[in-house]
Amino acid sequence: MRKILEAPFMKEMCDATANMYRLGWDERNGGNISYLLYEEDVSPFIDTTKVIRAIPMNFDATELIGKYFLVTGTGKYFKNVEYDAEENLGLIRIAKDGTTAELLWGFADGGRFTSELPAHLMSHMVRLKKDPKHRVVMHSHPTNIVAMTHVHPLDDKNFTRTIWGTCTECIVVFPDGIGVLPWMVCGTNEIGEATAKKMEDYRIVIWAQHGIYGAGKDMDETFGLIETVEKGAELWMKYAALPIVNRISNRQLDNLAKSFGITYRSDFLDL
Ligand code: 2HA
Ligand code: ZN
Numbered sequence: 318m319r320k321i322l323e324a325p326f327m328k329e330m331c332d333a334t335a336n337m338y339r340l341g342w343d344e345r346n347g348g349n350i351s352y353l354l355y356e357e358d359v360s361p362f363i364d365t366t367k368v369i370r371a372i373p374m375n376f377d378a379t380e381l382i383g384k385y386f387l388v389t390g391t392g393k394y395f396k397n398v399e400y401d402a403e404e405n406l407g408l409i410r411i412a413k414d415g416t417t418a419e420l421l422w423g424f425a426d427g428g429r430f431t432s433e434l435p436a437h438l439m440s441h442m443v444r445l446k447k448d449p450k451h452r453v454v455m456h457s458h459p460t461n462i463v464a465m466t467h468v469h470p471l472d473d474k475n476f477t478r479t480i481w482g483t484c485t486e487c488i489v490v491f492p493d494g495i496g497v498l499p500w501m502v503c504g505t506n507e508i509g510e511a512t513a514k515k516m517e518d519y520r521i522v523i524w525a526q527h528g529i530y531g532a533g534k535d536m537d538e539t540f541g542l543i544e545t546v547e548k549g550a551e552l553w554m555k556y557a558a559l560p561i562v563n564r565i566s567n568r569q570l571d572n573l574a575k576s577f578g579i580t581y582r583s584d585f586l587d588l
Pocket of ligand 2: 457
């Protein structure tokens with residue numbers, strides 16, 4: 318059996334949490350990540366017949382029965398993941414009843430998965446239907462994105478258009494746009510359902526006055542999505558209150574998308 322701390326998925330998780338912490342996105346216990354893994358990913362590293370604990374989830378994840386997830390722990394700090402993965406992360410498998418998580422490794426101090434597990438698993442279910450290669454759901458509190466939700470209208474179309482207009486990169490990286498939810502109580506099945514509903518159309522969902530969810534086929538792609546939205550939000554927060562003399566027009570955005578061969582949410586531009 319190979320050492321799980323040396324598994325590629327473990328290194329990716331440790332690197333992502335460390336980077337997010339150092340970017341100032343994940344203060345204290347802010348943020349959570351879940352990484353979908355398959356039997357062939359985990360079996361070189363753990364005995365998948367040995368369940369350490371069964372943890373109730375209190376929602377139905379029948380569609381994910383038998384799937385494995387490396388997840389961050391509730392109350393745990395991203396800052397600490399790289400130094401003690403076994404206490405701050407857990408490897409779970411969705412049990413045959415669809416409502417229990419079987420802990421196979423980690424949460425060594427008796428901990429449990431993130432309080433946002435409903436939003437994560439419901440988002441995984443939706444994104445897997447859109448893309449069978451989908452694997453990662455990432456939640457974070459990037460400063461400029463959260464700031465922007467205090468001063469910008471929260472509808473998907475206007476929010477997306479504003480961020481697309483901040484710099485050339487944005488429409489290329491997320492042509493599908495951004496979904497925005499109003500402020501809601503976090504950690505609940507309700508916010509999980511609302512997030513998953515938005516994930517039917519978008520890989521990025523912003524929670525007003527809270528943070529962002531990103532979904533993608535690997536850690537880099539998902540991180541890159543959030544990073545690019547945050548760059549756009551940072552630019553906008555720098556110039557929004559200044560007299561603006563130059564902009565990227567809707568026509569220019571359309572030309573850009575066409576020249577990159579990208580299909581984008583053209584109903585978000587009034588052409
Ligand atoms: O895990 O970010 O949304 C802490 C949070 C809750
Ligand atoms: Zn949060």
